[in-house]
Amino acid sequence: MENNLKRNGRIELSAENAEQGLAQLVLTVIELLRQLIEKHAIRRVDSGNLTDAQIEDLGVALMKLENKMEELKSVFNFTNEDLNIDLGPLGKVL
Template sequence: MQPVKNNHGRINLDPDKAEAGLAQLVLTVVELLRQIVERHAIRRVEGGTLTDEQIENLGVALMNLEDKMEELRNVFGLEAEDLNIDLGPLGNLL
């Protein structure tokens, strides 16, 4: 399955490729949320507010989420850069 980006890096909503376009959009939103959670976790670790066990559990959870994202990208034939949607004058999303 080919990525459904057009020449400008925007999502192509071609009705014949709707499933792939929807998968790309959903995975982009999930990746954005994953990055936000990861940044927040790093701030908490650096702030010293977590126990060693909490840090370990957080690290395992983030690694598992990253592995799942890679698995889902593979299922839909997407590369990590395919999730970095071009928002026009605002720049890239990720």
């Protein structure tokens, strides 16, 4: 990643890198939500209460979400590790 963010996973905001820092924070939150949605969808599929069409729709929606995240990470030149922000004593987000 070629920007002024620290490699330890912490966001360092300054006038020069505020856009990248904000993008990192927003994409981290979106990725966290995407992963939670995916886990919830898997639980719904495993419950056996969904039709084949609903399972197919879930799969397509999850693939689209993942593809969009990959596109956004590419636009901002982020890796998965860049989105795994360090919360200090709480550990990493993802």
